[in-house]
Amino acid sequence: MSTRLPPLNALRAFEASARHLSFTRAAEELFVTQAAISHQIKSLEEHLSIKLFMRKNRSLLLTEEGQSYFLDIKDIFNALHEATDKLLARGAKGAITVSLQPSFAIQWLVPRLNAFNILHPDIDVRIKAVDQPDNSLTEDVDVAIYYGRGRWSNVHAEKLHTEYLIPVCSPLLLSGKKPLFSLNDLTQHTLLHDTSRRDWKRWFKEVGVKGINVNHGPIFSHSSMVLQAAIHGQGVALAHSVLAKPDITSGRLVCPFNEVLVSKNAYYIVCREQQSDLGKIAAFRDWVMDTVENEQEEISDGQLK
Numbered sequence: 001m002s003t004r005l006p007p008l009n010a011l012r013a014f015e016a017s018a019r020h021l022s023f024t025r026a027a028e029e030l031f032v033t034q035a036a037i038s039h040q041i042k043s044l045e046e047h048l049s050i051k052l053f054m055r056k057n058r059s060l061l062l063t064e065e066g067q068s069y070f071l072d073i074k075d076i077f078n079a080l081h082e083a084t085d086k087l088l089a090r091g092a093k094g095a096i097t098v099s100l101q102p103s104f105a106i107q108w109l110v111p112r113l114n115a116f117n118i119l120h121p122d123i124d125v126r127i128k129a130v131d132q133p134d135n136s137l138t139e140d141v142d143v144a145i146y147y148g149r150g151r152w153s154n155v156h157a158e159k160l161h162t163e164y165l166i167p168v169c170s171p172l173l174l175s176g177k178k179p180l181f182s183l184n185d186l187t188q189h190t191l192l193h194d195t196s197r198r199d200w201k202r203w204f205k206e207v208g209v210k211g212i213n214v215n216h217g218p219i220f221s222h223s224s225m226v227l228q229a230a231i232h233g234q235g236v237a238l239a240h241s242v243l244a245k246p247d248i249t250s251g252r253l254v255c256p257f258n259e260v261l262v263s264k265n266a267y268y269i270v271c272r273e274q275q276s277d278l279g280k281i282a283a284f285r286d287w288v289m290d291t292v293e294n295e296q297e298e299i300s301d302g303q304l305k
Contacts, residue, residue, distance in 0.1 A: 006047045013040035014052060015077050018070040021060050095124040096280050099137070100145035102129040103223035104267065107243040109145075116287050123280050137272060142281055144270045145288075152268075156276040158285070160292045163263040164241040165199055168253040170233040180236070180256040183209045190235030191217040194226045199238045199261070207259045227253070242267065245295070 016026035017037060027034045045052050052066035062070060100109065105127055113125060128141065137144055137155060150157050169189075174180055178188040191200055191214055200214040217235060220226040223243050230237040231252045239253075240263070247253040269288050271281050 006044050007040075010040045010044040010047070011073060012077075013037050014044050015070065015073055017041060017053070017060070018062055018066065019074070021062070023060065094122075094280060095126055096142045096284055097126045097128055097140055098143045098145070098284070099128040099130055099141040101131060101147065101222070103225075103227075103243060104145050104147075105129040106224045107227065107246060111246060112291060115291070116284065119287065120280075120283050123283060125284070137270065142271065142275070143284055146268045146270050148265050148268070150266070150268050152270065154273065155270045156273045157268040157270045158289065160267045160269060160289065161242065163266040165203060165238050165261040165263050166241050166244060166255055167203070167236055167257050167259070168227070168239045168244050168248065169230050169236040169256055171251065171254045172233050173236070174254065174256060176233075183207060183257060183259070184212075186236060187212055192226050192229050192235040192237040193217055193219040194223050194238065194240075195219065195221065203238055203259070203261045206261055242292070 012030060013026060013032075013036075016029050017023055020026050020029070023034050023037045023041070027037045030037070041053065050065050050069075051063050052069065054061050054063055098109070106129075109127070113127075116123075116125065145160075146152065146157065150159060169180065173189065178185065180186070180189065186209075193200060196219065197214050204210070204212055204214065218229065220229065223240055226237045227239055227244060227247060229235065230239070231247060236256070238261070241260075244253060248255065269285050271285065275281050276285070
């Protein structure tokens, strides 16, 4: 007749407590309360009808039976950890599908993707450029780049960086018939709008400039389109700093003014909670985070540096 195995949670509590010889440290490791650990140990002792711990001079000690049991199950837990590591290592290979807005794909990810391919030649990245969905990740997507305030349910979201909105234009506008010398010169130029006119309204309010009508100029549905319009000298855009950076670096765009606006939104890298540590997903997420951190412009005191 087979013996019923103790509950796994009780065994985890015992293994951690025996390893640390402390209910408190075991509770910290397992992210539970000390009372919960004590309850699990008591439940395990009742299940086995054996005393596993004893207290002596305010110290927690294993009984002889507890010591023998710990040595046996310690190897089992180590084997479980090794099996999990091997599984995650296998998960570091294969294909990964990344969903993101077309503008972020075109302006940021695609130009840098070769660097990831060199680091991880066993992972094939599939790009799915779509408008951001309102619900959670679809079944065919492993990782996504969302733009917003990080308030999405049932996903693991990490903020890439603080997002800034910066005025940009073609360098030709600086020395044209109507050069941009001051903020008031914007009255003589077309304002280019990304999705809506709200950002320009906020920007003028922040810099304290009045009397400029923002209710004119074309509105583009994607950030890459408004950047292209600015590159071709069609007006002045209020652009996302991370998306405009390549064109500023190349000289296709310039910042006519130093005043910037901290966006209420930001870009986040998103995946499912239960898959955040999966090898290939963790590899891509870490690469994106490291790349953004290394490239992030330091913007302070209203200066783009």
